[in-house]
Amino acid sequence: MRAHVAAGWAALALSAGCSRGAPASREEPTVAPSVERASASPSSYGLAAPTPDVAPSARPPHPQTEAAPLPSLSPPAPGEAHRSTLAALDRDPLLRAQAQMLRDHFADPHGPFTLQEAELAGGRTAALVQRANESDPIVLVVDRDQLLWSKKRPTAGIVVPALHPAIAPRPDGGVALFVYVAALHHLAARMWADDGNAFAEIDLGAVEACDGLAAAYAPGRGWIAACASATGTRAQRLRENGTVAWGPESAELSVANVMATQIAFDTPASFVLIERARAVGGDRVLVLRFDDDGKPMWPAAVDLGALGGGRAIPAATVPRQGLVRVALTGRTVEVDSQGHVSSATP
Numbered sequence: 001m002r003a004h005v006a007a008g009w010a011a012l013a014l015s016a017g018c019s020r021g022a023p024a025s026r027e028e029p030t031v032a033p034s035v036e037r038a039s040a041s042p043s044s045y046g047l048a049a050p051t052p053d054v055a056p057s058a059r060p061p062h063p064q065t066e067a068a069p070l071p072s073l074s075p076p077a078p079g080e081a082h083r084s085t086l087a088a089l090d091r092d093p094l095l096r097a098q099a100q101m102l103r104d105h106f107a108d109p110h111g112p113f114t115l116q117e118a119e120l121a122g123g124r125t126a127a128l129v130q131r132a133n134e135s136d137p138i139v140l141v142v143d144r145d146q147l148l149w150s151k152k153r154p155t156a157g158i159v160v161p162a163l164h165p166a167i168a169p170r171p172d173g174g175v176a177l178f179v180y181v182a183a184l185h186h187l188a189a190r191m192w193a194d195d196g197n198a199f200a201e202i203d204l205g206a207v208e209a210c211d212g213l214a215a216a217y218a219p220g221r222g223w224i225a226a227c228a229s230a231t232g233t234r235a236q237r238l239r240e241n242g243t244v245a246w247g248p249e250s251a252e253l254s255v256a257n258v259m260a261t262q263i264a265f266d267t268p269a270s271f272v273l274i275e276r277a278r279a280v281g282g283d284r285v286l287v288l289r290f291d292d293d294g295k296p297m298w299p300a301a302v303d304l305g306a307l308g309g310g311r312a313i314p315a316a317t318v319p320r321q322g323l324v325r326v327a328l329t330g331r332t333v334e335v336d337s338q339g340h341v342s343s344a345t346p
Contacts, residue, residue, distance in 0.1 A: 074121065078221075101147070274324070332344040
């Protein structure tokens with residue numbers, strides 16, 4: 001651990017608890033209290049070391065060890081939040097009903113803005129809106145046109161800079177926020193329950209570099225957060241009970257010079273990374289497949305060819321189990337579970 005970040009960070013203390021205590025603010029994040037700090041341990045900067053076996057809490061929030069969707073809620077679809085870029089705040093139908101609040105938040109309504117939209121359990125929607133340079137983020141949870149709760153400072157209390165925020169659903173209808181804590185070289189997660197109360201803050205382990213962060217959720221399997229950088233892609237899987245699956249140092253999934261990565265769950269026991277990798281002659285699109293232990297299922301990455309078109313990363317979908325569809329410039333291809341590539345069928 002790095003001594004130069006030891007002093008003064010009392011956030012990202014790992015805590016978890018039932019959300020049904022005193023009402024949380026509808027607008028400001030509730031920061032969990034810090035753990036007692038000691039100079040010779042990771043908690044000296046408010047961060048307890050992750051463990052694959054013990055949930056990161058002094059007291060379990062509930063008697064059960066695994067969180068599960070509430071019976072009355074339909075689970076969200078597996079995958080990442082949908083990402084888009086907006087020239088103005090009123091360009092997206094989801095945000096129009098919240099236009100006045102967003103104008104007040106950003107002061108200057110001129111874009112560009114980036115938007116992440118995640119479908120939550122029960123049919124509600126979470127949105128993360130921020131400027132293109134990742135400044136002034138705000139998280140909203142809405143049910144159609146009704147604002148249920150918001151976090152105007154979603155990374156408050158995390159040592160700055162908290163980079164590349166990404167949202168994903170929680171199984172209880174709440175929201176998970178993933179960030180890269182650059183000063184500590186760690187991935188971290190902040191959780192809110194379905195009512196907007198703080199649920200947990202979790203250290204996901206060490207990651208040396210992160211130029212872009214992707215996060216995806218699958219019901220029953222938890223979350224995968226992946227950091228792309230010039231040295232490759234490192235990732236962590238977070239179980240629904242709040243424990244990490246791939247150890248305190250995370251897992252190395254690729255060694256290519258990666259600009260961006262996307263995660264897709266292609267089967268109930270595997271996932272794929274779709275990566276934009278730098279290469280001589282232009283950026284390439286690579287596809288890699290892993291099991292839930294982070295072990296590769298193909299001997300090498302599948303190269304889909306040059307990206308072209310200047311897009312940060314191609315759009316990927318899973319039309320059926322075991323098949324990933326990737327939209328490239330001028331063509332769409334499908335990759336099956338064996339790594340075979342074919343042109344997409346209409």
